[in-house]
Amino acid sequence: MILWTNATFYSMEDCLLTYDKVLTNEGIIVALGNDTLKYSNYQTIDLKGSYVFPGFSESHLHLIGYGRKLFSNNLKLDINKESVLAKIKKFYKNEKLLIEGYVNIGITKDDLDLISSDNIIILRHNDYHSFTVNSKVLEMLNIKNSNGIILDDLVSSKITKVWESNDKVMLTKITDYAIKDLKKLGFTSVHTDDLSYFNSYDETIEILNLLSKTNNFRINTLIHHSVLDSFIKYYPNNKLLNPIQIKVFYDGTLSSKTALISENYKNSNNNGKRYITDKDFLNLLKKARSLSKGLAIHTIGDLAFSEVIKLLSLEKKASEMDRIVHGSLASDDLILELENIAIDIQPHFIKSDKEVIRKNINHQTNIYPFDKYNKKVIINTSSDAPVEDPNPLLNMYELNNISRFDMIKSYTINPYLTINKKGGLIKEGYYADFTCFDKDIMKIEKEELLNTKVLYTIIDEKM
Structure with missing residues (x-):
């Protein structure tokens, strides 16, 4: 058993109900507040004054697409055409190029062909349903398209197969x-x-x-x-x-x-x-x-x-x-x-x-x-x-x-x-999953949310 202490635990049953300690066993909450005093033979973990909510x-x-985004070349929603083309040129290494975070600002296959018409270049639009591609992609997939901007989901599905190839x-x-x-x-x-x-x-x-x-x-x-x-x-x-x-x-x-x-x-x-x-x-x-x-x-x-x-x-x-x-x-x-x-x-x-x-x-x-x-x-x-x-x-x-x-x-x-x-919920019989913040997100002003940090993420009793 683990006794989690020195924190404010929001039950989320209502906006006011909180506890000062929680006891868990084998991944499940078994006691709250003063009810924990009935138990002994537990490990104690100090949560250092954090504000604790049920696991988010x-x-x-x-999930896999998010991981790929974290690893990918990304234009980060840049809407300046000259800047975007400069970034694409910088990303290009004489091999297949896949780029995320593109806003459809009118770049065409002709623009991309100037960077390369020999290797695949695919820009994935920020809606994650459409693409802009160079001539190489159109030829390889036998897609009839005048400008390389692919908005039709059925055509996009052909490009998705190339994009997802890992x-x-x-x-x-x-x-x-x-x-x-x-x-x-x-x-x-x-x-x-x-x-x-x-x-x-x-x-x-x-x-x-x-x-x-x-x-x-x-x-x-x-x-x-x-x-x-x-x-x-x-x-x-x-x-x-x-x-x-x-x-x-x-x-x-x-x-x-x-x-x-x-x-x-x-x-x-x-x-x-x-x-x-x-x-x-x-x-x-x-x-x-x-x-x-x-x-x-x-x-x-x-x-x-x-x-x-x-x-x-x-x-x-x-x-x-x-x-x-x-x-x-x-x-x-x-x-x-x-x-x-x-x-x-x-x-x-x-x-x-x-x-x-x-x-x-x-x-x-x-x-x-x-x-x-x-x-x-x-x-x-x-x-x-x-x-x-x-x-x-x-x-x-x-x-x-x-x-x-x-x-x-x-x-x-x-x-x-x-x-x-x-x-x-932080309630008996529920998962021992907790998200712990350094500020009380239930009460702080809106602007303070942007300065709030996660101190601990606890899943199945494991920090």
């Missing part, structure tokens, strides 16, 4: 790096979508299984519908690795004008795309229910959101909750209908999509109505890393219209409610 969960990211050793290395970085940010668990993007399901699940153990880190894997049969055949038995909802894409993105919205995009006869038919969606939903699983549906446009909610109502709920990934736009009428669902929100998108929305969206539907969602359903705050920075304190800083208590809930109890696991 990042509820929607791409051997197992490298994938393991970058994933390990990502986990260590996330632990420094205070995360004790993640909900991640990785299993269909790399060399194979079997190899990817083997990497995650290994690294969850060597890093003592909780990895909850979304099951992309394309690998569902592989998942049914095999999934490792590991208390730190947990299969959660089945992932499916219903529509696209705002930047590529493929998110399905209720009116046409500005200067366009297009209102987005459906990536799955009603028939296929319902077949997948029935299969998920037969496995007692929920769906995790990439849904960005308001029309997509409305259609998804209607389709979900045609089958009984599973014991595992359905979740909407993003939910960027929604009508008031739809929000009133919402119940028994989780929404994975990304506050960073408010800033990063502001210009895209101004240029592309005509109608006056609710845009990122996170405060309205919070009154109706479970919200989980996330980053969609590598798309955005996963640092939870930055997300708290960005989102002002939700109380600090509710923001912290969206990183603690809410992700665990979404997956039916006993984490996210």
Whole structure:
């Protein structure tokens, strides 16, 4: 047993309930406050006056992709064309060149060909759904395109296969790096979508299984519908690795004008795309229910959101909750209908999509109505890393219209409610996972969040 002392422990059952000490045993909380005095024969660990919360969960990211971002050449959203081209030239070493963090500022294949037309050059756009490539890539993949700017998701999927081409050793290395970085940010668990993007399901699940153990880190894997049969055949038995909802894409993105919205995009006869038919969606939903699983549906446009909610109502709920990934736009009428669902929100998108929305969206539907969602359903705050920075304190800083208590809930109890696991509260019977800060993030002013540090990340009783 371990007695954790000299700290303020926020239970997260309400905003006021705190304890001065917590006793844990074999990874589970067994006593709180004065109840710990009933026990003896324990190790004591001094948390040095820190402010302790249930272990934080990042509820929607791409773990391996985040690791690759940390290792990659990155333009860091530079929007000066001359500066961007200069950086690309500097990155180029007479071999295949893959670059992240590119904002679509009009660079074309002709610009990239001046750097090299003999070796592959791929710029991944910051929406992580589109690319700009040189002629070499177009020729190699037999893509008919006049300028090398690839916004169509079906064409992008061909380039993704080239982009994701890494051997197992490298994938393991970058994933390990990502986990260590996330632990420094205070995360004790993640909900991640990785299993269909790399060399194979079997190899990817083997990497995650290994690294969850060597890093003592909780990895909850979304099951992309394309690998569902592989998942049914095999999934490792590991208390730190947990299969959660089945992932499916219903529509696209705002930047590529493929998110399905209720009116046409500005200067366009297009209102987005459906990536799955009603028939296929319902077949997948029935299969998920037969496995007692929920769906995790990439849904960005308001029309997509409305259609998804209607389709979900045609089958009984599973014991595992359905979740909407993003939910960027929604009508008031739809929000009133919402119940028994989780929404994975990304506050960073408010800033990063502001210009895209101004240029592309005509109608006056609710845009990122996170405060309205919070009154109706479970919200989980996330980053969609590598798309955005996963640092939870930055997300708290960005989102002002939700109380600090509710923001912290969206990183603690809410992700665990979404997956039916006993984490996210400092309460008897719950995981001995804690995130320890040097300041009281429940009470400090907004500006102080940016100067707050994680002192300790504790997972399964291990610091």
